Amino acid sequence: MRSSVKSARRLAVERDPLLPLTARIIERVDETYDTVSFTFELVDEDIRKTFNYEPGQFCEVSALGEGESTFVISGDPGTPERLTVSTKRVGAHTEALHQLYPGALLGFRGPYGKPFPVDDWHGKDVVIAGGGIGLAPLRPVIYHVLNHRDDYGKLTVIYGARSPRDLVFHKDLEAWAKAPRTELVVTVDKGDENWTGREGFVPAMVKEVAPSSKNAIGVTCGPPIMIKFTLPVFNELGFEPKDIYTTLEMKMKCGLGQCGRCNIGPYYVCKDGPVFTQSQLKDLPQEF
C-alpha cells in the first residue's frame, strides 16, 4: 500500500513539474543574524537516491502553506542526497522558513537552470570573487573543485561582506584556508573592534590580489553593485569576457520557462541561466 502511494506521488510529479516534492530538514545553521542555511533530504527514498544537481543550479523551496522562494542550491554537489539552501530573511516567506528546525517538512522543486560548466574548466585556475550571501551560489563550485582537486589548477577565493557579522560559511572558510593549492582572502567593508583581518571592497581586493588570468576562469556573485565593479577588474587583469562567469538573481516563479517572469532581453534567466558569461551579459539591457 505504502509503495503504491509513493508511486502515485512520483507519477503525479512526473505529470506536473510544478508539484513540489516533500523534504525534511536535517540540519539548520544560523549563519548570521539574518541568514540561515537549511540542509534537507527528499522524503521519497527512491527519488533521493537518484537525485543529482550541478554547481550553480537553483530550486524552489516552500515553507508549507506560506509560499515559495527561489534559492541557488548552496551545498556540496558531491553529496546530492543532502540539499542545502542559504536563506536571507527578506520577507514573509523567508521569515516563515526561519521559524523551521530539523524535523520540519518543506516543499522542494528543482534542480533548475544551466549550471557553471565546471567540466570545461579542467586544467585551469579558478578565481572566485563573492560578496555577502552571494557566496552561496559559488560554494558548490568551490566544493566541486576541492572534490576533484587534481582536475583544476590553483583555486583563489576572495570573499567579502559588509561587516564581520555578515560573513557566512565560517566552517568552510576555515577549511578552505587549509585546502591544497588554494588561496583564501577574506575582507570586510568595515571591521569592528575585534576584526584583525583585511578591510576593503571585493573589487579592490581582486585588484590587489591580482590573480593570474593565464589559463584561468573568473567567477563572481554578490550584490549587483559589487558584480558591476568586479567584472571590469577581471578584464583589467586580462580575463576574457568568455572566461568570466556570474549568476543572475532575477525574480523567478515557475523556474521552467513557462511564466515569463524572469525574462531579460533575449533570455529567460531560469532556463538560459542563471549562469551567464560576461560575453552574454553584454547583449542584455542593463536590468540586472
Ligand code: FES
Ligand atoms: S521563472 Fe517562469 S519563465 Fe523563468
